[in-house]
Amino acid sequence: MMSSRTSFSVVHGEPELVVPAGPTPRELKNLSDIDDQEGLRFQHQVIMFYQKSHVMEGKHPATVIKYGLAEALVHYYPLAGRLREWPNRKLTVDCSGEGILFVEAEAHVSLKELGNSILPPCPHMKELLLDVPGSQGILGCPLLLFQVTRLTCGGFAFAARMNHTICDSLGLVQFLTMVGEIARGVSISQFPVWQRELFNARDPPRITYAHHEYDETKHCSNKDTMDFDQMAHESFFFGPKEIATLRSHLPQHLRKCSTFEILSACLWKCRTKALGLEPNEIVGLSPFITARGKVGLHVPNGYYGNAFAFPMALSKAGLLCQSPLEYALGLIKKAKAQMGLEYVKSVADLMVLKGRPKYKTKENYLIGDTTHVGFYDVDFGWGSPIYGGPAGAIPFVSFYGRFRNNEGEDGVVVPILLPHHVMKRFLFELVKITSEVPVGLSYNKITNRSML
Template sequence: MGAKYQESPPLLLQDLKVTIKESSLIIPSEETYKKKSMFLSNVDQILNFDVQTIHFFRPNKDFPPEIVLEKLRKALVIAMDAYEFLAGRLRLNPSSGRLDVDCNGAGAGFVTAESELTLEELGDLVYPNPAFAQLVTSQLQSLPKDDQPLFTFQMTSFNCGGFAMGISTNHTTFDGLSFKTFLENLSSLLSEKPLSTPPCNDRTLLKARTPPRVTFPHHELVKFQDSETATVFEATSQHLDFNIFKLSYEQIKRLKERASEITTSGNVRVTGFNVVTALVWKCKALSVAASEEEEEANLERESTILYAVDIRGRLKPELPSSYTGNAVLTAYAKAKCKALLEEPFGRIVEMVGEGAKRITDEYARSAIDWGELYKGFPHGEVLVSSWWKLGFSEVEYPWGKPKYSCPVVYHRKDIVLLFPDIEGDSKGVYVLAALPTKEMIKFQNCFEDTIS
C-alpha cells in the first residue's frame, strides 16, 4: 500500500514573479497607545525566531484585492490596540538580562505585492516550495537590523484576482493556538464586528516561582553549554529529500484500532495524534544507520521524540484560553531503537501518550523554573511539529475561508511536520519529512510496512 503523497515531486516554480509595490509601518492609534514593557515567560524566551505562514484565497468578485487591502490595513490598526506588543520591538532588558517586548508603538510591517501568475499557476500548494518565501516578508529593508518589527503582514495579489496573506511573526508573540485566535479576531474586525475573543497578554501568568524549584528530571531540555549538537530549530545546509506521506482517515483509524488491541494500560488515550507521532518516531529512529555495522550499533542507541503540549488547561488555576503567549511545553518519549523495532506498535503509542500525561501543573511549573535556573532549549532526535488541528484554514473571512494555509518550510532534518488535508478533511493528515536520500528510503519503507 503506497503512502506517498506523490510518487515523484512536482516541478516547482522557482520564481513566482512577485513585485513589491509598497512597504510601510502600521502604527497603533494614539488614543489607546501607552508605552510600556511586556514581560516574556521562560517559554517565550527560547522561541526567538520567526514563523512564517501563508494563507491562500481564491478570487471573490465581491472582494477584489484592492478592497481587501484597505480593509486589512484598517483592521490591523484596530487589532494592534488589543495586541499592543505587535507594534513593539524585542529588547534585551539590561537590568534583568532577559528579553522583553518594548511596547513602543514603533509599528508592524505592512507590505503590498503583486504576482504576474494566477493562483492555479502556483501549482501544488501542499508540496513545500521554497519559492513561497517570496510571499512573506520578515525583514523590512528600510529599517536597521535591531529595529525590525515582530509582526509583518504581506498581501500578494495574483493575476486571477486571488491573493495570499503572508504573515511573519516572531515566535515570542504567539503560539499556534493564540495565533489562530488572532486570525479569528482579525476576521471579526474585517467584518466590522468586535473582537471574538479579547486577548490576555499577561505573560507573568507563566512566571517562575520564587525561589525556583525543579522537582522533576527534564530529559527534554538541555543546557546550552552541555550541548555540542545543533538545536532542532536550526536549518541545515545538507542536501535533503522532501517527501510527503498522506494518511487517510481510514488508515489512521486502523492504526488506532491496532494500537488499542495492544496497549498495556488504560491510562493513555489512543488518539490520532499519538498514533501518527508514534509512527513518525519509529520510522525516524530506524532510518538513521546506513551500513550493517552501524545497523547493529544503532539498535542500542536511545532515541528521543519531542512534541508540543498545550498547558492552558493543565495548570492550577487554568490559564485563560485567550492567553496570547507560548503556553506550550515540550513533551518527550525515549526508548532504545531496538524497542522501537521489536515492541508492538501499541506500546510505542503508549510511550508517546505518556509524554503528554507527564505534564501536570507541577511538572509544568518545574520546567518553567528549570528555565529560570539554566539557559537551554528542547533537545531530542526528532521534533514533531503539528499544524494538523490548528484550524488556520477554518477561519471564515468576509471573502471566504482560505484555499490552504501552511508554513513556509525550510531545511530542517530533525523536524517532521504534520499538515491538514488541503480539502479541509481534518481527519486526514500529511506527514512531511526532510532527510538525506539513504535515510529517506529507509523512512519510507518503515512507514509503508507499519501501515500495511
C-alpha cells in the first residue's frame, strides 16, 4: 500500500476548453442570492477513482468523458459561461459558450499502489488536478475544471474543481450523471432546471431569524483557535462499531437519531475540547442542510443551484464539553429544525441587506454531508467509483463521504483540518468517546481504524 509521501510521475496534456456540442442561447442569467454569498466564492474540489472495466476495453476514459461533457453542456449551457459582478456584488452568468477546462493525463501508478491515499485528504491532488494558470478566479474564469488521469492498471482518476457559486454538490452530481448517461448511450434521466429566483430575497427584504452563522467575528485571545500556520490534515473512518458505540452514549429514546446527527455531535464536542477554549466562550456548529424536499420550498427536480443553508447550533464551550453527548445532539436537532421556507428567505434577505457576507468561522465548525449526494452513482461506463466525494477538508469545514474499508465495512470518512497540537488532543478525545474499553487498552487499535 503506497505511503502518502510516495511520489509518481504524471504526464499532463495541454489544458483545453470543452465547449457545448451544439448552439446555445447567448444571454445573462442571474445567480440566486444564496448562490453569490461570499462564503461560496471559492473553488471546491472532488475526486473519483474508477477500476478497469472489461466492457470498456479499448476505450479511453478521457475521450469518452470529453464527448459526454460537450453534449451535456448543450443542456447545462450556463456552466460554459463566465461570471460577472454587478452593483451590490450581484453575480450574473454571461452564457458565452466559452467552455470548461479539461486536462488529460497519464500517471505511472496503479490503484493498488495508491491504496488508501485515494481517500481524503488525497495527497496527490496537485498531480491529479492540474492548477491551470489563470483559471482560479471567481470572475471571468471557467466555472469547471476536469482532469482524467489514466492509471497503469487500466483504471483512472476523475478530478473536478467547481466554482461553488454556480452549483452545489448535488448540482454537480446531476450534471455528471447526465455526462455519464450520454457517454453510455442511455436515456437522459433528468434535465436541468435554472429557476434561481426561487432563492432570491424578498421585496422588501426582511431578516426574520437570528442568523448567528453570519455574526461578525469578535477578537479572541485564544491562540489555539487562530494559529493555522502549521496544519494537520487527517481523515477518520467511522464504521458500524464506532457509530454503535456513539449511540450507546445516548438515552434509549434518542438512539434512532441519524448517523449525521450523532457523528456531528461527537465531532463538535471532541473538537471543542481539543481547542482548549475558555468555559464561557460561545462555540457553534453549522450543519449544511439541504432545501430540497423541505416543506414549503418546492425545489423542482433538476435544480442545480446552491439549495442549502447552515443554521447554527450554539453553546458555551464549558457546557458542551462537560455535558453528555445528548446535549450536543439536542442542539443540532434544534438548529436543523429551523430549516424551511422562512429561514431560507431570511438568509437571502440578509445577503442583500448586509453585502453578501461570509459565514462565521471564529469558534464555528461547519459540516457538510455528501454521503447521500450520489457520487457513487456517477457511471461513465466503468461502473461505480471505488471512492467518490470531497478531496479533503478546508479550514473550519469538514465534508462527510462514503467509503468501504479494507475490512468490508461501509462507513463514513471525515477529513479534518486542525493545527498539529490541536489534532493530537482531538484524536485523544475521539478515541475516548468511540472506544468500548479504557483508552489505555484501545488507543492504538482505534487510531489505526480511524486514521486513514
